[in-house]
Amino acid sequence: MMQLPELIPAVRAAVAALAALAVAHLLRLENPYWAAMTALIVVQPTRALLFEKSYYRLIGTAIGSAAAWLLLLQTASPLVLTAALSIWIAACVGVGNLLHGLRSYAALMAACTCAVIAMSGYQNPGHADDLAFGRVACIIIGILVTTCVTALFTPRHSMDDLDRRLTHVTADAVRWLGLLGCARSQAAAELEQEILREAADIEALLDAGGMSASFKNHRRNARSLLGALLSLLALGRLDAEPPVRQEQGSAATKWREAWGRQLQELAAGLERAPISEWCRKVKAVAAETGLHLPQVGRALYDLAGANEVVLDHGMYDGAKEPAYHLIRHRDRQEAGRAAVRGGLVIAVVGLVWSLTGWSKGPLMLMALSIMISIFSNKEHPAMFVGNIFIGAATGSALAVFCRVVLLDGVSGFTETVAVIAPFILLGAYAMQHRRTVIPATDATLFFIFVIQPGVPVTIAAADLAIGAVAMVSGVAAAYIGYTLLVPVNPAIRRRSLLAAIAKDVARMSANEQGVAPARIRAKLQHRVLRLLALAKSCDTNRVAVVSGAIALLALTASIERLRQKLQHDEFHPEDARQTREKLARISGAARKPPVQSCLLHPWADALSAIIAPLPPNQAEAEQEPAAMGSEIVLAI
Structure with missing residues (x-):
């Protein structure tokens, strides 16, 4: 039974989607259902997020549309289209995985928008201009209609x-x-x-x-x-x-x-x-x-x-940096892997389409481009795409049923909207629940995309069903890319993060030229927070990760202080020599791959031993990395 607190925002979302569809249809835009899909996507829990996501979606769409338009002007060859899309998607996905927040979303939107319009243009030769313009116009309409329908009821972002x-x-x-x-x-x-x-x-x-x-x-x-x-x-x-x-x-x-x-x-x-x-x-x-x-x-x-x-909501003096700040972690290694994954999966599927000439290949590439780009910066994209597969299959099946059974013989736009409205409302209601939001969102979007309201139906029921299967297959191909081709999951991201942390410790210990310890500390602190965030998604002992993270913060504070003492000649010459040797050993240990995977544990034990010393016979049995950490802390 529908509950009122979830029903009201669901009704607003459904009304926004249908109103955007109607406006785009009245303006005779190509593929007016894009406006309805946008209206559902940009709905946000706060007004500030609504405006920000709408802005970056529009920017990404405009860039992707322009790229697709230029590409379609140059060639109509499936092989060339595939090669160009592979390069474009790889570049956009790589950039999107280096950026943060909704700037990343704009880059990923540019990736999938180019593929969607390029494939639509291939299926509809001579309509490149209308498709590119229609895509941007539909995005604008979806944003404006959603803002008008939902913004007044959406709370402002509160700090x-x-x-x-x-x-x-x-x-x-x-x-x-x-x-x-x-x-x-x-x-x-x-x-x-x-x-x-x-x-x-x-x-x-x-x-x-x-x-x-x-x-x-x-x-x-x-x-x-x-x-x-x-x-x-x-x-x-x-x-x-x-x-x-x-x-x-x-x-x-x-x-x-x-x-x-x-x-x-x-x-x-x-x-x-x-x-x-x-x-x-x-x-x-x-x-x-x-x-x-x-x-x-x-x-x-x-x-x-x-x-x-x-x-007090004050402001720092613009000429003076705060005493402490965080420099956000950019995982270049995983960004490169994401770019390779995106380009490779598109290339493989596109090559099969080019060689076989399968008429539904463009639909598969459309769905694949969205899945392999938009979710590439998630901690566990395979999990997202797995849930999306369920929603995509459900929405596509409902769309085929609706088109073949309920809309059989129906050609008027008003009648079509009346038939699909309950399905969109049901999907919008399911989107209000945490457990069903992902599959429900994509079920609704795939339902709209397959049924294509506002577009005259010119294909047989069998072709419609095969097209729906092709789109769901695109989701499955993305899942294979995330799990088998170039796999990514929280454990892999954690290893990459530990490698970056190890590099920070090594650089700080080695006192490399041009390296500011405070800047390294600012990077490392953010990486520690990312490590803790990943511990939620990774099947690890979170208590041990937190303990190791605290020890790592203390260790880097020790190294930074020792460097300051060495710089100001506060040590006796012999002590200074020994301290440099110990720091060099820490730097060497941090650079070894076997240490990276378990970096936190020996140093955590070492610092814990300083805080609560072990019995003498047990302390003597500590391993070399722990001994190095102990010596460094004791030298301060």
């Missing part, structure tokens, strides 16, 4: 939820630091892991915003806050915990206990006090902390400053 989560994670970081002030505890370890998980979730949500300058500035400031928070975790691990041999009742112990209580009170008061007042108090505590723990004091001060800017 309140983001601010609430940032406030909470900041309070947890201060509370965690207070727990470290006395002694290592299970509560501190659990809170530490929760902070990193929440930071990873927040970072993943920052792209779901809008195009406004205020939100972009807020997003930038939020990432600076996350960078400051990660640095505090790393330095807290190294400096904030009391030495094992510290005597009870000593002045240092009393100070740490009082300091811990101060931090606990500050953490509890964050959500009650005005932000500016709370940050002023934290900065005062940070100044006092700096007298005992200089690095931690500075990190705490920077966290308060970043928090003040974010939650």
Whole structure:
């Protein structure tokens, strides 16, 4: 039974799709059903996302349409079309996998739009101009109609939820630091892991915003806050915990206990006090902390400053970079693999079509181009395409049934819309549920694409069914590409990410010319958050990944500090020589492929051993990588 909360947005989506279809039909555009499909695709939970996705979809469509139009002007040979499409899709998919957010969506839209129009133009010679123009015009109509029908009912993007989560994670970081002030505890370890998980979730949500300058500035400031928070975790691990041999009742112990209580009170008061007042108090505590723990004091001060800017919706001085920031991870290796996959799959299927002359080959290539491009930057694209296959098969079967049985003898546009409206409404309703949103979306889109409302029916029922099978086969071909041809899944992405992290550690340890440790740290911090996000999708021990990520942050903070000490000649010459040797060994170990796959574990054990030393006989049995990590931390 349909529930009202899901039924109302479903009705709005269905009305938007049918209205866009009607407008495109009245304007006599080629393939007016493209407008209906666009109307369904651009519906978003917030107004800012609606406008942003619409904008980038239009940009990608315009670029892809222009490319297809130029291609169709040059050739009508299936073989040449296949070769050109393979190169174009490979390039767009590669770029799309290097970009982030909806900029990536624009590049991927350019890839599949070119294939869709090129194949449509091949099937309809002499209509290249109308198809290219009609595609762009239908996109515009779909966007405008959806905006008119749904924008007034779509909530504005609110930064309140983001601010609430940032406030909470900041309070947890201060509370965690207070727990470290006395002694290592299970509560501190659990809170530490929760902070990193929440930071990873927040970072993943920052792209779901809008195009406004205020939100972009807020997003930038939020990432600076996350960078400051990660640095505090790393330095807290190294400096904030009391030495094992510290005597009870000593002045240092009393100070740490009082300091811990101060931090606990500050953490509890964050959500009650005005932000500016709370940050002023934290900065005062940070100044006092700096007298005992200089690095931690500075990190705490920077966290308060970043928090003040974010939650007061302020702006950094444009001439001055924030103390901490994140440089977003770009996986060039996986982007290259995605480009090869996209071009190769299109080339294989296109070559078969060119050699056999199968009349439904263009339809298969249309569906394949969408699947192999739009979902290529997902963490687990095969899973998406597997769900889409179910939806595509269901929607195509319903479309054939509807066209052959319900629309038999029906030629009027109004009657056609009346018949298909319940199917579109049912699909829009299923799109409102989390479990069915993916198959329902593609079932509805494939239903519209196969039935092609607004286009005169000139093919027999058998040909329509074969065309539907060809399109579903395109989805299956994409699934094979993602799983067998050039496979990709969260585990593969995780290995690639670990390799990038290993390279960062190696470069920081080796002190290569022209390499700024702070820049490497900013890259590595974002990669750590990506690693934690992947742990959700990968069949791994997430607790171990979080523990290793914390240890890695502490290790890189150690290396960065050692480099600073070496640069300022703060070591005795012999100690400096030994330290350089140890850093060189870490760099060499990080560059070895066997280390990359288990990079975090020996160094995590090493840093844990510093925090909670092992019994002497067990500590002597530690392996070489752990020993190197221990020596480096001890040298600070």
